[in-house]
Amino acid sequence: xxxxxxxxxxxxxxxxxxxxxxxxxxxxxxxxxxxxxxxxxxxxxxxxxxxxxxxxxxxxxxxxxxxxxxxxxxxxxxxxxxxxxxxxxxxxxxxxxxxxxxxxxxxxxxxxxxxxxxxxxxxxxxxxxxxxxxxxxxxxxxxxxxxxxxxxxxxxxxxxxxxxxxxxxxx
Amino acid sequence: xxxxxxxxxxxxxxxxxxxxxxxxxxxxxxxxxxxxxxxxxxxxxxxxxxxxxxxxxxxxxxxxxxxxxxxxxxxxxxxxxxxxxxxxxxxxxxxxxxxxxxxxxxxxxxxxxxxxxxxxxxxxxxxxxxxxxxxxxxxxxxxxxxxxxxxxxxxxxxxxxxxxxxxxx
Numbered sequence: 001x002x003x004x005x006x007x008x009x010x011x012x013x014x015x016x017x018x019x020x021x022x023x024x025x026x027x028x029x030x031x032x033x034x035x036x037x038x039x040x041x042x043x044x045x046x047x048x049x050x051x052x053x054x055x056x057x058x059x060x061x062x063x064x065x066x067x068x069x070x071x072x073x074x075x076x077x078x079x080x081x082x083x084x085x086x087x088x089x090x091x092x093x094x095x096x097x098x099x100x101x102x103x104x105x106x107x108x109x110x111x112x113x114x115x116x117x118x119x120x121x122x123x124x125x126x127x128x129x130x131x132x133x134x135x136x137x138x139x140x141x142x143x144x145x146x147x148x149x150x151x152x153x154x155x156x157x158x159x160x161x162x163x164x165x166x167x168x169x170x171x
Numbered sequence: 172x173x174x175x176x177x178x179x180x181x182x183x184x185x186x187x188x189x190x191x192x193x194x195x196x197x198x199x200x201x202x203x204x205x206x207x208x209x210x211x212x213x214x215x216x217x218x219x220x221x222x223x224x225x226x227x228x229x230x231x232x233x234x235x236x237x238x239x240x241x242x243x244x245x246x247x248x249x250x251x252x253x254x255x256x257x258x259x260x261x262x263x264x265x266x267x268x269x270x271x272x273x274x275x276x277x278x279x280x281x282x283x284x285x286x287x288x289x290x291x292x293x294x295x296x297x298x299x300x301x302x303x304x305x306x307x308x309x310x311x312x313x314x315x316x317x318x319x320x321x322x323x324x325x326x327x328x329x330x331x332x333x334x335x336x337x338x339x340x
Contacts, residue, residue, distance in 0.1 A: 010224050010227075041287065043245075072264070077241075
């Protein structure tokens with residue numbers, strides 16, 4: 001008998017404009033890196049099923065338009081989100097200078113949500129530059145990614161899915 | 172055709188209403204943008220990932236909260252791709268149902284997307300300029316593409332103007 005359990009989880013990607021949220025989703029869902037930059041205006045919803053242990057999880061992914069301040073994202077956009085990936089652009093300090101404040105504010109607004117901080121565009125930096133950038137961030141990223149090269153993209157989403165399964169089991 | 176009929180015929184090109192009940196079953200649709208006749212009786216949660224993703228938020232409408240509005244949603248509705256504004260409300264004449272208003276706004280949002288994209292790229296370039304770094308690959312590709320598009324547009328406008336002048340003379 002098949003013991004697979006089906007669950008559906010809404011997750012969202014947040015962060016400033018042009019940090020690579022849409023590209024990360026495109027790489028994860030379609031294994032494609034968009035050739036040109038097209039900004040997300042309101043939101044876009046994608047879906048991908050992943051398997052973690054005995055679970056088959058429908059990840060419903062909300063790609064929300066970039067905001068420097070996440071307080072501008074309506075609360076009902078975030079309601080029902082079990083996981084949030086906060087994306088920063090490793091080459092632009094303006095996208096991570098207030099990361100600690102952004103995360104605390106988000107955790108207050110959606111307290112039961114699992115978070116992952118992703119430092120994207122690592123392909124534009126060499127090892128030394130990468131280490132320097134990470135050291136100057138107020139909070140260390142959980143994962144360093146390159147949507148362009150597909151580096152750590154799948155792993156990042158699976159890491160979040162793993163957290164969601166743990167949370168689901170503990171409820 | 173009276174004014175109301177005329178107004179409706181214009182609105183028909185941009186808006187559609189879909190009614191689904193609390194279990195998600197589609198019960199009615201005006202079919203002005205996409206024909207959902209074959210979807211009547213099927214689950215809106217299965218057919219539309221967006222509606223599926225807000226199904227747990229719909230109950231807030233019962234508390235008398237404002238309608239749920241989502242603007243600039245890039246989506247595909249039964250094969251119709253584009254940008255839409257969505258509004259979900261409790262159906263006034265059947266409170267066990269939700270009313271989903273779909274407004275097709277692709278033309279407006281595509282122009283907006285182009286302008287917003289240019290603004291974002293400019294802001295990025297300014298930040299890199301301040302930092303004294305240059306990620307050539309990151310920008311040049313997009314700026315060149317946009318310049319080429321603009322050049323093409325200008326060329327078309329010039330030709331149109333010249334053509335117009337010729338027609339005039």
